[in-house]
Amino acid sequence: MPSTRSVSTRFARTCSTLLYLLVGTVACADMPAAEAPSADETPFAEEASFADKLSLADEPWFGVMLPPGFEPHALQVISNRPAAPAVVPQGESQYRELAGASIQADLETIVGFSRESEETAEVGEGQMWGRITGFPSGSKTIQWAVNEFRAAGISDVELQQFDQNEGASIWLPLSWEVRLLGDPAFGAGSADVVLESAMPLSAGDLSGGSLTAPLVYVGTATSAELAHIDVRGKVAVQKAIPQGHTVFVRSPVGPRAQDLLDRGAVAVFTIIDLPGNMRARDIGCGGGTCFNIGGRDGRFIESVMDAAAAAGTVADIRVEMHLESQRFSGLSAANGVAIVPGTSRSDEYVVLNAHADAWFDGAGDNGDGLAILVALARHFATPGMQQERSIVFVASAGHHSSGLSGPGNFVAMNPVIAERAVLVVNLEHTAQRHITPARSLHEDGYREWTMDSHEAPIVAGITNLAPFLEGLVERGIQRYGTNFVSGPNTMASGEGGTYRRLGVPVFTTMQGPPMYHTTGEVLEMVSTPGLERMARFMAFFVKEVSQAAMAQINPTSGG
Numbered sequence: 001m002p003s004t005r006s007v008s009t010r011f012a013r014t015c016s017t018l019l020y021l022l023v024g025t026v027a028c029a030d031m032p033a034a035e036a037p038s039a040d041e042t043p044f045a046e047e048a049s050f051a052d053k054l055s056l057a058d059e060p061w062f063g064v065m066l067p068p069g070f071e072p073h074a075l076q077v078i079s080n081r082p083a084a085p086a087v088v089p090q091g092e093s094q095y096r097e098l099a100g101a102s103i104q105a106d107l108e109t110i111v112g113f114s115r116e117s118e119e120t121a122e123v124g125e126g127q128m129w130g131r132i133t134g135f136p137s138g139s140k141t142i143q144w145a146v147n148e149f150r151a152a153g154i155s156d157v158e159l160q161q162f163d164q165n166e167g168a169s170i171w172l173p174l175s176w177e178v179r180l181l182g183d184p185a186f187g188a189g190s191a192d193v194v195l196e197s198a199m200p201l202s203a204g205d206l207s208g209g210s211l212t213a214p215l216v217y218v219g220t221a222t223s224a225e226l227a228h229i230d231v232r233g234k235v236a237v238q239k240a241i242p243q244g245h246t247v248f249v250r251s252p253v254g255p256r257a258q259d260l261l262d263r264g265a266v267a268v269f270t271i272i273d274l275p276g277n278m279r280a281r282d283i284g285c286g287g288g289t290c291f292n293i294g295g296r297d298g299r300f301i302e303s304v305m306d307a308a309a310a311a312g313t314v315a316d317i318r319v320e321m322h323l324e325s326q327r328f329s330g331l332s333a334a335n336g337v338a339i340v341p342g343t344s345r346s347d348e349y350v351v352l353n354a355h356a357d358a359w360f361d362g363a364g365d366n367g368d369g370l371a372i373l374v375a376l377a378r379h380f381a382t383p384g385m386q387q388e389r390s391i392v393f394v395a396s397a398g399h400h401s402s403g404l405s406g407p408g409n410f411v412a413m414n415p416v417i418a419e420r421a422v423l424v425v426n427l428e429h430t431a432q433r434h435i436t437p438a439r440s441l442h443e444d445g446y447r448e449w450t451m452d453s454h455e456a457p458i459v460a461g462i463t464n465l466a467p468f469l470e471g472l473v474e475r476g477i478q479r480y481g482t483n484f485v486s487g488p489n490t491m492a493s494g495e496g497g498t499y500r501r502l503g504v505p506v507f508t509t510m511q512g513p514p515m516y517h518t519t520g521e522v523l524e525m526v527s528t529p530g531l532e533r534m535a536r537f538m539a540f541f542v543k544e545v546s547q548a549a550m551a552q553i554n555p556t557s558g559g
């Protein structure tokens with residue numbers, strides 16, 4: 001949209017000029033020289049004419065560049081260079097079902113179920129979507145996996161249906177709006193700005209109604225910061241900066257949101273400092289009124305509040321919120337289960353699980369895991385590829401919808417497999433590309449993001465830390481170049497946790513990268529060679545496990 005771009009540029013120039021004047025010069029005066037922004041870190045400032053400076057007071061929103069709006073399937077990451085190709089060890093090139101392009105095609109089909117959920121406004125007005133267990137998008141995904149298992153030539157395939165647990169419900173937002181209220185005090189022409197990336201996490205008292213309140217900025221909302229800030233009656237704006245695995249910020253940020261509500265805030269906005277202007281459904285606040293705000297909307301709020309503080313009008317910045325939401329209960333769902341019988345120990349089972357449910361496009365959580373599962377089913381169903389032990393493929397209903405646990409119902413409905421399983425593999429978020437902050441800044445000052453040639457770090461959790469299994473992970477790095485983190489660990493998050501109850505080792509491969517649970521987790525986020533790397537590694541892993549002695553797989557079992 002060229003016209004938007006030119007308007008944006010004009011805003012950017014006045015923005016940086018204003019910040020330079022109002023904030024930069026004030027801040028720099030108190031700053032050691034080494035910390036003061038250098039000339040090339042304050043772009044455009046030197047270009048501003050005297051006339052520009054005089055007209056600043058008349059620019060809307062203090063001259064701060066308006067946020068770019070929300071694009072549902074866009075990846076705001078620089079990704080011009082390709083991912084490193086997959087390594088195909090000698091003797092494996094004939095496994096064409098494990099080639100990246102083939103798995104990628106299935107991933108596109110899987111993401112298509114999410115796109116349909118959005119296009120048909122499956123939930124409310126369609127502001128959130130996904131492959132939602134208990135809804136048509138969830139059932140279609142499982143049915144697709146079942147069809148693929150059958151098409152692969154597997155005869156023992158079942159769609160195993162179950163109902164939502166009594167008393168359980170899933171909360172979903174149906175429609176909402178978060179609107180910063182314009183005021184001439186912020187510059188002539190300051191109209192309302194709708195923060196389109198806002199994502200409600202829970203309704204609090206807001207459901208079905210609206211609320212208008214002033215904003216108060218609380219930084220990262222530590223106790224040390226809050227000792228100086230009164231949040232009562234206000235919407236507290238805190239900032240979360242995800243690093244490494246995004247899930248790592250859940251525990252500080254969620255409880256701090258709760259703390260802000262306990263201190264009297266009427267709502268909490270959490271700015272998730274990530275690429276673009278994404279909606280993020282993660283990090284709760286214990287049931288109060290909470291919204292996550294995307295990176296560019298967050299940047300706008302922060303810049304405006306900075307400018308308003310310098311101008312003495314910060315107390316006037318107010319927000320109006322609307323939210324309709326609903327709790328859904330009495331739903332039903334299904335797992336797709338396929339069994340490729342073993343050649344000599346067919347009463348012993350290696351279980352491979354991938355959850356089918358997702359928030360938004362969910363290409364990486366867990367479209368990649370599910371596509372790899374289906375590829376592995378084709379691989380082991382090929383004549384001549386049967387292994388000593390039986391292999392069970394579970395396209396799981398997942399764990400996002402309360403009371404509809406995929407693994408829980410699989411274990412309950414398949415007691416023989418549960419009793420005779422020797423190991424469970426959980427494929428969960430395994431081929432997203434690695435993104436990191438870029439050298440470049442967007443014209444509003446927002447730092448851009450870039451990809452590198454490999455996958456985001458993959459945690460490989462082995463619940464019993466068996467040396468044999470750990471050795472397979474190390475060989476996987478050498479044979480296929482899988483980007484496993486270097487610290488051995490017993491992680492079995494996500495679907496893996498439920499399988500712990502079987503008392504056998506659970507092997508979980510899992511990424512938790514920055515796009516996790518956001519609208520930015522689109523197809524382009526997943527590495528096609530990365531899909532192949534993980535599929536080939538996992539085929540290798542399962543073959544080795546299938547012929548190993550029980551004492552190797554589970555040294556402490558005594559078996």
Ligand SMILES: [Zn+2]
Pocket residue numbers: 355365366428429494
């Ligand atoms: Zn997941």
